[in-house]
Amino acid sequence: MLIDALQYNNWSENIFNQLHAGGVTAVHVTIAYHEDFRETVENIIRWNRRFE
Secondary structure: OOOOEEOOOOOOHHHHHHHHHHOOOOEEEEEEOOOOOOHHHHHHHHHHOOOO
16 A cells, blocks of 8 residues: 655646656545635535535
8 A cells, every 4th residue: 555645746547647657556635735724615615516
């Protein structure tokens, strides 16, 4: 098992495919870094939609 932790990125299916191709089996995705509260909530909403 290879876990890549605390990654901040412009996440997309392509990025996840690259991680998988590199042998990464799990990633801790950072979805807010410099954002304010509103931007953080919007990021959470977008992430929740990815799993619907």
